[in-house]
Amino acid sequence: MKQIVLSLLVDNNPGVLARVASLFSRRGYNIDTITAGATSDPRYTRITVTVSGDDRILEQIRNQIAKLEDVRRIIELYDKESVCRELVLVKVMADRTEKQDIIAIADVFRAKIVDVSVNSLIIELTGNQNKLDAFLNLMKDFEILELVRTGITGLARGMDTL
Numbered sequence: 001m002k003q004i005v006l007s008l009l010v011d012n013n014p015g016v017l018a019r020v021a022s023l024f025s026r027r028g029y030n031i032d033t034i035t036a037g038a039t040s041d042p043r044y045t046r047i048t049v050t051v052s053g054d055d056r057i058l059e060q061i062r063n064q065i066a067k068l069e070d071v072r073r074i075i076e077l078y079d080k081e082s083v084c085r086e087l088v089l090v091k092v093m094a095d096r097t098e099k100q101d102i103i104a105i106a107d108v109f110r111a112k113i114v115d116v117s118v119n120s121l122i123i124e125l126t127g128n129q130n131k132l133d134a135f136l137n138l139m140k141d142f143e144i145l146e147l148v149r150t151g152i153t154g155l156a157r158g159m160d161t162l
Helices: 016-027 055-067 096-108 129-139
Strands: 002-011 031-038 044-053 071-076 082-093 112-116 120-127 143-149 153-156
Touching: 002 016, 002 055, 002 153, 016 031, 016 044, 016 055, 044 055, 044 153, 055 071, 082 096, 082 129, 096 112, 096 120, 096 129, 120 129, 129 143
Parallel strands: none
Antiparallel strands: 002 044, 002 071, 031 044, 082 120, 082 143, 082 153, 112 120
16 A cells, blocks of 8 residues: 545635545545645635555546546645645643643654643644654653644645646
Protein backbone atom coordinates (compact mmCIF):
# COMPACT_ATOMS: atom_id res chain seq x y z
CA MET A 1 0.00 0.00 0.00
CA LYS A 2 1.24 3.46 -0.81
CA GLN A 3 -0.20 6.85 -0.03
CA ILE A 4 -0.61 9.64 -2.58
CA VAL A 5 -1.81 13.24 -2.39
CA LEU A 6 -4.11 14.43 -5.20
CA SER A 7 -4.84 18.10 -5.74
CA LEU A 8 -8.10 18.74 -7.60
CA LEU A 9 -9.27 21.97 -9.18
CA VAL A 10 -13.06 21.84 -9.27
CA ASP A 11 -15.88 24.20 -10.13
CA ASN A 12 -17.09 26.10 -7.08
CA ASN A 13 -20.61 24.65 -7.23
CA PRO A 14 -22.86 23.40 -4.43
CA GLY A 15 -22.39 19.69 -3.71
CA VAL A 16 -19.01 19.23 -5.44
CA LEU A 17 -17.24 18.10 -2.27
CA ALA A 18 -20.10 15.68 -1.54
CA ARG A 19 -19.86 14.23 -5.07
CA VAL A 20 -16.09 13.72 -4.73
CA ALA A 21 -16.47 12.09 -1.30
CA SER A 22 -19.38 9.89 -2.41
CA LEU A 23 -17.33 8.61 -5.34
CA PHE A 24 -14.96 7.07 -2.80
CA SER A 25 -17.70 5.52 -0.69
CA ARG A 26 -19.51 4.06 -3.73
CA ARG A 27 -16.32 2.35 -4.85
CA GLY A 28 -15.33 1.22 -1.35
CA TYR A 29 -12.18 3.37 -1.23
CA ASN A 30 -11.05 5.11 1.93
CA ILE A 31 -10.08 8.79 2.14
CA ASP A 32 -7.13 9.28 4.52
CA THR A 33 -7.54 13.08 4.59
CA ILE A 34 -9.55 15.62 2.62
CA THR A 35 -9.41 19.41 2.66
CA ALA A 36 -11.22 21.96 0.52
CA GLY A 37 -11.07 25.69 0.12
CA ALA A 38 -11.47 28.63 -2.20
CA THR A 39 -8.78 29.57 -4.70
CA SER A 40 -7.70 33.01 -5.92
CA ASP A 41 -10.40 32.64 -8.59
CA PRO A 42 -13.87 32.46 -6.97
CA ARG A 43 -15.11 30.17 -9.77
CA TYR A 44 -12.92 27.33 -8.48
CA THR A 45 -12.28 25.35 -5.32
CA ARG A 46 -9.19 23.29 -4.56
CA ILE A 47 -9.73 19.90 -2.95
CA THR A 48 -6.73 18.00 -1.62
CA VAL A 49 -7.31 14.28 -1.06
CA THR A 50 -4.87 11.83 0.50
CA VAL A 51 -5.60 8.20 -0.38
CA SER A 52 -3.88 4.84 0.09
CA GLY A 53 -3.91 1.72 -2.03
CA ASP A 54 -1.96 -0.39 -4.45
CA ASP A 55 -1.05 0.96 -7.90
CA ARG A 56 -4.18 -0.50 -9.53
CA ILE A 57 -6.55 1.05 -6.97
CA LEU A 58 -4.79 4.43 -7.10
CA GLU A 59 -5.06 4.50 -10.89
CA GLN A 60 -8.77 3.65 -10.64
CA ILE A 61 -9.24 6.50 -8.17
CA ARG A 62 -7.53 8.98 -10.52
CA ASN A 63 -9.65 7.78 -13.46
CA GLN A 64 -12.93 7.94 -11.53
CA ILE A 65 -12.22 11.44 -10.20
CA ALA A 66 -11.35 12.65 -13.72
CA LYS A 67 -14.80 11.52 -14.91
CA LEU A 68 -16.62 13.83 -12.48
CA GLU A 69 -18.27 16.72 -14.32
CA ASP A 70 -17.04 19.50 -12.00
CA VAL A 71 -13.38 18.38 -11.93
CA ARG A 72 -11.24 20.67 -14.11
CA ARG A 73 -7.76 19.33 -13.34
CA ILE A 74 -5.99 16.73 -11.18
CA ILE A 75 -2.33 16.65 -10.22
CA GLU A 76 -0.45 14.37 -7.87
CA LEU A 77 1.66 16.20 -5.31
CA TYR A 78 4.95 14.30 -5.06
CA ASP A 79 7.17 14.65 -1.97
CA LYS A 80 10.18 16.30 -3.61
CA GLU A 81 8.16 18.42 -6.03
CA SER A 82 5.60 19.94 -3.67
CA VAL A 83 5.08 21.47 -0.27
CA CYS A 84 2.43 19.68 1.81
CA ARG A 85 1.41 20.71 5.30
CA GLU A 86 -1.12 19.86 7.96
CA LEU A 87 -2.31 21.71 11.06
CA VAL A 88 -2.93 20.11 14.44
CA LEU A 89 -4.49 21.68 17.53
CA VAL A 90 -3.88 19.83 20.81
CA LYS A 91 -5.47 20.62 24.15
CA VAL A 92 -3.31 19.17 26.93
CA MET A 93 -4.10 19.00 30.63
CA ALA A 94 -1.21 20.55 32.54
CA ASP A 95 -0.37 21.74 36.02
CA ARG A 96 2.34 24.35 36.63
CA THR A 97 5.29 21.98 36.35
CA GLU A 98 3.92 20.14 33.33
CA LYS A 99 3.28 23.41 31.51
CA GLN A 100 7.00 24.17 31.43
CA ASP A 101 7.79 20.70 30.05
CA ILE A 102 5.09 21.00 27.40
CA ILE A 103 6.21 24.48 26.39
CA ALA A 104 9.81 23.21 26.05
CA ILE A 105 8.68 20.41 23.72
CA ALA A 106 6.49 22.83 21.75
CA ASP A 107 9.47 25.19 21.32
CA VAL A 108 11.61 22.40 19.84
CA PHE A 109 8.89 21.77 17.22
CA ARG A 110 8.29 25.52 16.67
CA ALA A 111 4.70 25.07 17.81
CA LYS A 112 2.64 27.96 19.17
CA ILE A 113 0.86 28.05 22.48
CA VAL A 114 -2.46 29.61 21.43
CA ASP A 115 -4.38 29.32 24.71
CA VAL A 116 -3.40 28.98 28.36
CA SER A 117 -5.81 28.27 31.19
CA VAL A 118 -5.30 27.23 34.79
CA ASN A 119 -5.21 23.50 33.98
CA SER A 120 -4.57 23.25 30.24
CA LEU A 121 -2.76 24.50 27.16
CA ILE A 122 -3.79 24.54 23.52
CA ILE A 123 -0.91 24.04 21.11
CA GLU A 124 -0.95 24.78 17.38
CA LEU A 125 1.56 23.01 15.14
CA THR A 126 1.93 23.07 11.37
CA GLY A 127 4.16 20.77 9.37
CA ASN A 128 4.38 17.53 7.45
CA GLN A 129 2.80 14.35 8.80
CA ASN A 130 6.08 13.01 10.20
CA LYS A 131 6.68 16.17 12.24
CA LEU A 132 3.14 16.14 13.63
CA ASP A 133 3.31 12.43 14.43
CA ALA A 134 6.65 12.89 16.26
CA PHE A 135 5.20 15.76 18.30
CA LEU A 136 2.06 13.82 19.18
CA ASN A 137 4.17 10.84 20.20
CA LEU A 138 5.96 13.04 22.77
CA MET A 139 2.63 14.43 23.96
CA LYS A 140 1.51 10.90 24.92
CA ASP A 141 3.35 11.42 28.22
CA PHE A 142 0.70 14.04 29.06
CA GLU A 143 -3.07 13.85 29.18
CA ILE A 144 -4.44 14.96 25.82
CA LEU A 145 -7.94 16.33 26.36
CA GLU A 146 -8.74 17.04 22.71
CA LEU A 147 -6.97 16.82 19.38
CA VAL A 148 -7.92 17.86 15.87
CA ARG A 149 -6.00 17.57 12.59
CA THR A 150 -6.95 19.48 9.45
CA GLY A 151 -5.70 17.01 6.88
CA ILE A 152 -3.05 17.59 4.28
CA THR A 153 -3.04 20.49 1.85
CA GLY A 154 -0.30 21.43 -0.55
CA LEU A 155 1.05 23.16 -3.62
CA ALA A 156 3.48 22.12 -6.34
CA ARG A 157 6.87 23.86 -6.14
CA GLY A 158 8.03 26.41 -8.68
CA MET A 159 5.88 27.71 -11.49
CA ASP A 160 3.67 24.62 -11.77
CA THR A 161 0.05 25.49 -11.06
CA LEU A 162 -3.18 23.57 -10.91
